[in-house]
Amino acid sequence: MARTLKLRIWRGDDKTGALQDVTVEANHGEVVLDIIHRVQATQMGDLAVRWNCKAGKCGSCSMEINGKPRLACMTQISAYGEEETITITPLRAFPVIKDLVTDVSYNYKKAMEIPAMEMPAGMKPGEPRMQQVDVERSQEFRKCIECFLCQNTCHVIRDHEENKKSFAGPRFFIRIAELDMHPLDILRNRKKTAQEEHGLGFCNITKCCTEVCPEHIKITDNAIIPMKERVADEKYDPVRWLGSKIRRREEVL
Amino acid sequence: MTLEKYKYDVVVIGAGGAGLRAAVEARDAGLSVAIVCKSLFGKAHTVMAEGGAAASMGNVNDNDNWMVHFRDTMRGGKFLNHYRMAELHAKEAPDRIWELEMWGALFDRTKEGKISQRNFGGHEYPRLAHVGDRTGLELIRTMQQRIVALQQKDQRETGDAEKNLKVFAEVTITEILKENGKVAGAYGYRRESGEEILFEAPAVVIATGGVGKTFKITSNSWEGTGDGHALALKAGANLVDMEFLQFHPTGMVWPLSVKGILVTESVRGEGGILTNSLGERFMFKYIPDVFKDKYADNPEEADRWYLDQDNNRRPPELLPRDEVARAINSEVKAGRGTEHGGVFLDVSKRLSAEVIKKRLPSMWHQFYELAGVDITKEAMEVGPTCHYVMGGVEVEPDTAAAVGVDGLFAAGEVAGGMHGSNRLGGNSLTDLLVFGRRAGMGAVEYVKSHGANPASDATIQKASAKIEAPFARTGGENAYSLHQELQEITHNLVGIIRTGAELKEAIEKIADIRKRSANISVTGDRKFNPGFHLAFDLDNMLLVAESTAKSAILREESRGGHTRDDFPGMNSTWRQVNHISSFDGEKVNIKAQELPALPKELFDLFDVHELEKYMTSEEIAKGGSK
Numbered sequence: 087m088a089r090t091l092k093l094r095i096w097r098g099d100d101k102t103g104a105l106q107d108v109t110v111e112a113n114h115g116e117v118v119l120d121i122i123h124r125v126q127a128t129q130m131g132d133l134a135v136r137w138n139c140k141a142g143k144c145g146s147c148s149m150e151i152n153g154k155p156r157l158a159c160m161t162q163i164s165a166y167g168e169e170e171t172i173t174i175t176p177l178r179a180f181p182v183i184k185d186l187v188t189d190v191s192y193n194y195k196k197a198m199e200i201p202a203m204e205m206p207a208g209m210k211p212g213e214p215r216m217q218q219v220d221v222e223r224s225q226e227f228r229k230c231i232e233c234f235l236c237q238n239t240c241h242v243i244r245d246h247e248e249n250k251k252s253f254a255g256p257r258f259f260i261r262i263a264e265l266d267m268h269p270l271d272i273l274r275n276r277k278k279t280a281q282e283e284h285g286l287g288f289c290n291i292t293k294c295c296t297e298v299c300p301e302h303i304k305i306t307d308n309a310i311i312p313m314k315e316r317v318a319d320e321k322y323d324p325v326r327w328l329g330s331k332i333r334r335r336e337e338v339l
Numbered sequence: 340m341t342l343e344k345y346k347y348d349v350v351v352i353g354a355g356g357a358g359l360r361a362a363v364e365a366r367d368a369g370l371s372v373a374i375v376c377k378s379l380f381g382k383a384h385t386v387m388a389e390g391g392a393a394a395s396m397g398n399v400n401d402n403d404n405w406m407v408h409f410r411d412t413m414r415g416g417k418f419l420n421h422y423r424m425a426e427l428h429a430k431e432a433p434d435r436i437w438e439l440e441m442w443g444a445l446f447d448r449t450k451e452g453k454i455s456q457r458n459f460g461g462h463e464y465p466r467l468a469h470v471g472d473r474t475g476l477e478l479i480r481t482m483q484q485r486i487v488a489l490q491q492k493d494q495r496e497t498g499d500a501e502k503n504l505k506v507f508a509e510v511t512i513t514e515i516l517k518e519n520g521k522v523a524g525a526y527g528y529r530r531e532s533g534e535e536i537l538f539e540a541p542a543v544v545i546a547t548g549g550v551g552k553t554f555k556i557t558s559n560s561w562e563g564t565g566d567g568h569a570l571a572l573k574a575g576a577n578l579v580d581m582e583f584l585q586f587h588p589t590g591m592v593w594p595l596s597v598k599g600i601l602v603t604e605s606v607r608g609e610g611g612i613l614t615n616s617l618g619e620r621f622m623f624k625y626i627p628d629v630f631k632d633k634y635a636d637n638p639e640e641a642d643r644w645y646l647d648q649d650n651n652r653r654p655p656e657l658l659p660r661d662e663v664a665r666a667i668n669s670e671v672k673a674g675r676g677t678e679h680g681g682v683f684l685d686v687s688k689r690l691s692a693e694v695i696k697k698r699l700p701s702m703w704h705q706f707y708e709l710a711g712v713d714i715t716k717e718a719m720e721v722g723p724t725c726h727y728v729m730g731g732v733e734v735e736p737d738t739a740a741a742v743g744v745d746g747l748f749a750a751g752e753v754a755g756g757m758h759g760s761n762r763l764g765g766n767s768l769t770d771l772l773v774f775g776r777r778a779g780m781g782a783v784e785y786v787k788s789h790g791a792n793p794a795s796d797a798t799i800q801k802a803s804a805k806i807e808a809p810f811a812r813t814g815g816e817n818a819y820s821l822h823q824e825l826q827e828i829t830h831n832l833v834g835i836i837r838t839g840a841e842l843k844e845a846i847e848k849i850a851d852i853r854k855r856s857a858n859i860s861v862t863g864d865r866k867f868n869p870g871f872h873l874a875f876d877l878d879n880m881l882l883v884a885e886s887t888a889k890s891a892i893l894r895e896e897s898r899g900g901h902t903r904d905d906f907p908g909m910n911s912t913w914r915q916v917n918h919i920s921s922f923d924g925e926k927v928n929i930k931a932q933e934l935p936a937l938p939k940e941l942f943d944l945f946d947v948h949e950l951e952k953y954m955t956s957e958e959i960a961k962g963g964s965k
């Protein structure tokens with residue numbers, strides 16, 4: 087064992103809880119999730135934590151480490167000083183279930199509100215032809231591992247429970263952008279509904295979501311800003327506005 | 340505590356590729372379906388699949404077709420595959436990929452705008468549909484979004500999105516319920532609250548994935564605890580060929596925290612070479628006779644293959660996984676390994692940094708962030724890691740129905756037979772889709788002809804008592820320690836190279852842990868308590884380990900994912916034998932069963948001289964069954 091680590095881990099449930107101090111051995115090259123597992127196996131058999139792949143691919147072990155939203159499996163302990171105490175707390179934007187596990191069902195509800203991909207009528211399996219450059223824009227957003235760190239850090243809901251009802255959050259803005267840029271999707275008005283139904287207007291482009299994304303998806307620059315710009319075009323350009331009214335009858339709603 | 344109860348037509352256990360595909364099929368047929376998963380929705384181990392999904396669409400090389408794919412699959416499995424599964428898989432895989440595209444999947448493209456396909460170990464032509472090296476994520480997300488789309492449709496039509504298709508996330512199933520000898524449902528607990536939950540359903544599809552957590556070094560996530568294998572055994576179904584485990588040749592070996600995590604085979608498919616600590620490209624020494632005419636025996640030809648695949652043999656780095664894993668193991672044992680007990684895998688000399696980041700983005704990311712290694716400039720250190728179990732529930736190929744239990748179905752990694760003694764990379768993702776769909780169809784047929792089969796109170800109470808048991812004990816065994824002991828035993832005695840004496844020792848030690856595990860106690864309460872969860876997972880892993888060790892000790896030959904130091908050769912007589920595991924309530928019993936013979940039309944797809952390497956002269960003389 088290379089070093090002794092001091093941790094403060096939040097333990098509790100939806101009603102009550104507190105930080106608990108723990109001292110634990112750590113090896114060179116380990117990540118925070120390894121340390122949590124060692125605490126679990128040796129000192130706190132019932133410490134609750136979510137995790138799956140331990141390789142930064144599934145997005146399960148989201149938590150806050152020294153106040154920063156992070157994946158525990160992608161956080162090297164070597165990033166912290168010898169004397170530093172590492173504080174580990176559950177995601178703040180979601181209700182705690184127990185210890186480091188939160189109720190993220192908000193995200194699954196929002197997923198349900200985004201209309202699914204709609205294929206052109208008559209398109210048959212094997213027929214689609216798309217160029218690589220045309221799929222790449224949506225592919226960037228499909229890299230999302232649904233860790234919900236962007237949702238957790240977004241100030242629109244982080245400390246404003248009341249906004250959750252009308253705000254889908256960055257994860258679902260990139261989902262809308264992905265479908266909007268999908269070469270095969272024919273559902274119209276995705277940008278407009280992003281603004282009117284999913285709360286795109288709440289976002290004031292502080293880029294916090296982009297900063298915490300473990301997949302380095304440019305959420306703000308490549309999804310949110312382009313959608314906002316085009317929504318603005320359509321809203322304020324009188325010719326486009328007229329066009330959108332005339333076309334409306336043929337649109338798939 | 341009031342018991343949470345549900346009634347469905349079909350309950351699917353597992354929300355990876357196979358489970359979700361089965362659920363979609365059953366829902367599309369008008370049935371009500373529950374999907375039960377141990378994790379959150381969308382986190383299943385399928386996300387870890389990197390390289391791609393093998394399907395002979397022929398988009399890159401139009402010589403490809405289902406017959407070539409079938410032959411490759413049988414060769415890869417050393418002809419121990421259930422021929423019918425390999426046949427169905429090869430024939431149906433392209434449709435399953437095209438179907439994903441219709442549901443929104445965005446695969447990488449060829450210049451003509453078709454789905455691009457890449458080379459992979461054991462596949463004669465470029466065959467793997469892929470999205471960079473995150474193909475599994477694309478598959479799981481597409482299926483997840485397909486489920487949501489079906490729920491949205493139900494919402495529009497009935498006002499209730501979850502009326503006929505509901506996902507129960509973070510629920511562990513502890514028992515398949517049976518009544519009158521047939522499936523009656525499934526029983527388990529919610530991981531969040533620890534509260535018990537009952538699903539009554541005449542058909543249950545098991546799609547729980549693998550068993551990797553039985554081993555110390557594995558690429559599998561915590562969920563890979565063999566739940567479905569054990570649930571099926573306990574319900575009276577059989578497991579087939581549990582001695583065959585795939586050790587993926589290239590797992591990360593350093594740093595410790597990532598030991599076992601997969602390095603995708605695409606690194607080799609894209610031109611990565613393997614060298615030992617002396618700098619030798621050692622794979623040329625390890626080309627087995629059966630593959631000599633397909634693999635280059637010199638670096639010049641191997642290098643030329645990347646540019647001209649029609650006139651050169653493939654590089655030996657692309658041999659099937661079992662061959663590469665054994666070769667690496669031998670190099671390390673001979674003292675030619677790296678400092679951390681692996682070998683070097685280098686792609687930096689062949690491809691530019693830009694191309695590496697484009698084609699292998701998550702590998703670059705994984706090494707850079709987890710190991711501080713820039714794979715565009717330096718070599719990776721890699722070694723074998725327990726990756727996949729070829730063995731699994733014995734099923735009827737066409738319906739995925741579990742042999743011996745009416746109403747039970749199994750698909751994906753938890754089912755056996757498809758891959759024989761060794762799975763080819765890329766065949767797993769299409770296996771999930773092909774047999775997930777078939778399991779869904781099988782369940783639909785079964786439900787339509789059988790109807791409901793309610794569980795009795797006595798059956799339910801028995802299932803409930805088992806969940807309560809570990810809380811009733813105090814001061815007993817610790818589940819974490821027992822799990823570690825089991826992993827040491829399997830790693831040391833049932834691992835990549837086996838001997839009769841070590842397997843005998845393993846069987847005794849596993850039995851001992853099993854005895855002690857009856858005395859596990861749990862600290863804390865039922866609410867999201869990992870110690871409590873592990874107590875159940877461990878019971879499953881113990882059954883799997885017992886089945887593997889007992890099957891392995893009987894098979895006195897080396898083939899695919901089963902290597903016996905004391906019986907190093909492949910033996911044509913053993914090729915005709917499947918090992919069938921069953922459970923008598925106390926222990927796992929193994930019996931030998933004859934492997935179904937290749938029918939003549941499939942037999943004739945091969946050059947008879949190739950078959951002579953695998954089959955007995957009597958089998959060759961027969962020329963396949965009629």
